[in-house]
Amino acid sequence: xxxxxxxxxxxxxxxxxxxxxxxxxxxxxxxxxxxxxxxxxxxxxxxxxxxxxxxxxxxxxxxxxxxxxxxxxxxxxxxxxxxxxxxxxxxxxxxxxxxxxxxxxxxxxxxxxxxxxxxxxxxxxxxxxxxxxxxxxxxxxxxxxxxxxxxxxxxxxxxxxxxxxxxxxxxxxxxxxxxxxxxxxxxxxxxxxxxxxxxxxxxxxxxxxxxxxxxxxxxxxxxxxxxxxxxxxxxxxxxxxxxxxxxxxxxxxxxxxxxxxxxxxxxxxxxxxxxxxxxxxxxxxxxxxxxxxxxxxxxxxxxxxxxxxxxxxxxxxxxxxxxxxxxxxxxxxxxxxxxxxxxxxxxxxxxxxxxxxxxxxxxxxxxxxxxxxxxxxxxxxxxx
Numbered sequence: 001x002x003x004x005x006x007x008x009x010x011x012x013x014x015x016x017x018x019x020x021x022x023x024x025x026x027x028x029x030x031x032x033x034x035x036x037x038x039x040x041x042x043x044x045x046x047x048x049x050x051x052x053x054x055x056x057x058x059x060x061x062x063x064x065x066x067x068x069x070x071x072x073x074x075x076x077x078x079x080x081x082x083x084x085x086x087x088x089x090x091x092x093x094x095x096x097x098x099x100x101x102x103x104x105x106x107x108x109x110x111x112x113x114x115x116x117x118x119x120x121x122x123x124x125x126x127x128x129x130x131x132x133x134x135x136x137x138x139x140x141x142x143x144x145x146x147x148x149x150x151x152x153x154x155x156x157x158x159x160x161x162x163x164x165x166x167x168x169x170x171x172x173x174x175x176x177x178x179x180x181x182x183x184x185x186x187x188x189x190x191x192x193x194x195x196x197x198x199x200x201x202x203x204x205x206x207x208x209x210x211x212x213x214x215x216x217x218x219x220x221x222x223x224x225x226x227x228x229x230x231x232x233x234x235x236x237x238x239x240x241x242x243x244x245x246x247x248x249x250x251x252x253x254x255x256x257x258x259x260x261x262x263x264x265x266x267x268x269x270x271x272x273x274x275x276x277x278x279x280x281x282x283x284x285x286x287x288x289x290x291x292x293x294x295x296x297x298x299x300x301x302x303x304x305x306x307x308x309x310x311x312x313x314x315x316x317x318x319x320x321x322x323x324x325x326x327x328x329x330x331x332x333x334x335x336x337x338x339x340x341x342x343x344x345x346x347x348x349x350x351x352x353x354x355x356x357x358x359x360x361x362x363x364x365x366x367x368x369x370x371x372x373x374x375x376x377x378x379x380x381x382x383x384x
Contacts, residue, residue, distance in 0.1 A: 121159060
């Protein structure tokens with residue numbers, strides 16, 4: 001079951017359809033949030049341009065910017081001023097049906113978006129090949145910047161800090177064609193350059209399941225029938241490879257940190273691998289009975305129970321642990337909507353964002369982080 005869920009999530013990341021060039025006048029969109037505050041800091045703060053490893057949606061589906069929050073679902077970009085205000089489609093055209101990329105600014109027909117230096121970026125099919133696109137933050141002017149790969153080569157990639165890291169093939173062991181990972185800046189039309197060839201680590205074309213950039217490293221997941229999922233990393237600073245870490249699970253339930261790899265296995269508990277000692281340790285017991293989706297941040301571990309048994313859906317219990325695996329608080333997510341996936345989506349400075357479906361609608365619930373530890377956390381509806 002783990003393998004099937006992980007595989008489906010990876011497939012969502014890599015199949016990118018077409019995008020049409022459109023243009024419209026400025027909609028009057030500004031950088032005022034719900035509270036009326038105007039941003040005066042660095043518009044390229046790394047929290048805006050980083051690869052959001054903690055997100056439980058498809059990577060690069062949820063982005064935080066100095067203007068507000070952008071969320072991509074169903075090939076449509078939604079905007080919220082602060083993450084808990086109502087998410088609206090990023091299109092101000094009067095009488096727009098938001099149905100296609102010929103007329104609607106919000107409709108971009110791609111599965112990944114990113115922010116850098118005052119623009120939103122994506123990669124999509126255009127004129128039969130994969131191109132890097134840029135658009136204004138109000139949704140207007142979808143402009144092709146440069147060719148990334150051909151339809152025959154295919155494409156998979158992720159953004160971080162103004163660069164696109166990409167692979168000419170399909171991750172997830174679906175028709176991989178090569179082992180080279182490239183990088184190209186989003187802010188000019190220069191060609192991509194080779195970052196690393198995974199075959200230097202002995203990784204074959206049929207073994208790459210996923211890769212992503214994080215903190216000057218590239219992390220590469222592989223799959224084999226005996227070990228299931230393993231992850232290794234490549235330093236883009238010194239060219240060194242780490243050992244393979246057998247997490248059994250793919251990127252879900254895993255945190256790759258600078259010094260350690262952390263992961264959770266249903267039925268077994270929490271594990272840690274330390275790069276310095278090259279040792280794996282079982283560090284804590286299971287969060288509870290049933291099946292859990294687990295996500296980590298600097299302060300907390302979130303464990304959301306999404307099945308009581310393999311075939312029994314339940315109203316999810318949401319558990320909050322500190323980073324020493326001590327249970328701090330919990331709340332039952334007792335809501336009317338049926339959940340189609342693990343409920344946790346991402347977090348912002350003050351909120352834990354929840355989604356009953358990352359596949360067909362924007363986030364719909366949230367928790368206040370200030371209530372953690374109170375024993376009385378309330379589930380609140382976004383936009384109310």
